[in-house]
């Protein structure tokens with residue numbers, strides 16, 4: 392856990408399907424070329440199957456986009472910055488014979504993506520809820536030729552069936568603890584990338600599946616122990632709270648924040664980060 396809670400926020404929004412969203416193959420077998428991308432699960436509500444986008448999948452999509460947007464980000468699968476930091480800590484231990492200070496020091500040393508999304512040595516500051524569809528939606532199925540994993544060519548004979556969801560609206564919540572303003576700015580930049588079709592969800596995205604739009608964005612922010620003049624906040628005793636409606640209104644509060652500003656990305660002192 393974090394030693395001190397400075398602030399917390401909830402960003403709620405809807406993801407609306409623009410193109411069909413791959414859910415799963417009819418049979419979980421070797422012929423399904425998208426098995427690795429199969430990030431959707433089916434839950435049962437009142438006896439009816441309901442597709443769910445797990446929070447971990449959403450986080451994965453946002454994280455990989457963040458790695459592209461933030462300068463100096465590590466590749467979490469091939470060369471995580473956590474390895475470099477652990478090696479450095481071991482070296483410092485040997486040289487100075489004392490414990491390398493953790494927490495803040497690890498945050499400071501981590502790449503910008505790990506700073507927000509966490510790593511094997513750093514706690515994540517962002518949490519994604521599972522996203523459930525709201526209202527009506529359509530489930531369809533198609534039969535497709537299996538693709539050879541190595542050559543990418545269509546295989547003769549075997550076909551597989553898969554399911555997709557259309558005309559759906561997923562309700563999403565992102566929770567943040569001890570966030571910097573640039574963390575929020577980054578999430579909003581990713582919203583833009585989703586709308587532009589550069590960030591897609593689920594499997595078969597090379598065939599145009601998985602395009603979404605972000606809509607109905609709202610945010611609730613709390614600050615603990617900020618004493619400066621804070622516009623529009625309600626004093627709730629232990630914390631000050633503000634609800635902000637609409638993507639444009641929230642974006643306007645982040646106009647002066649740049650996710651390309653190295654000094655800003657490296658800052659570790661939440662006390663000096665302006666309130667939203």
Ligand SMILES: [Zn+2]
Nearest residue numbers: 465472502505
């Ligand atoms: Zn990293």
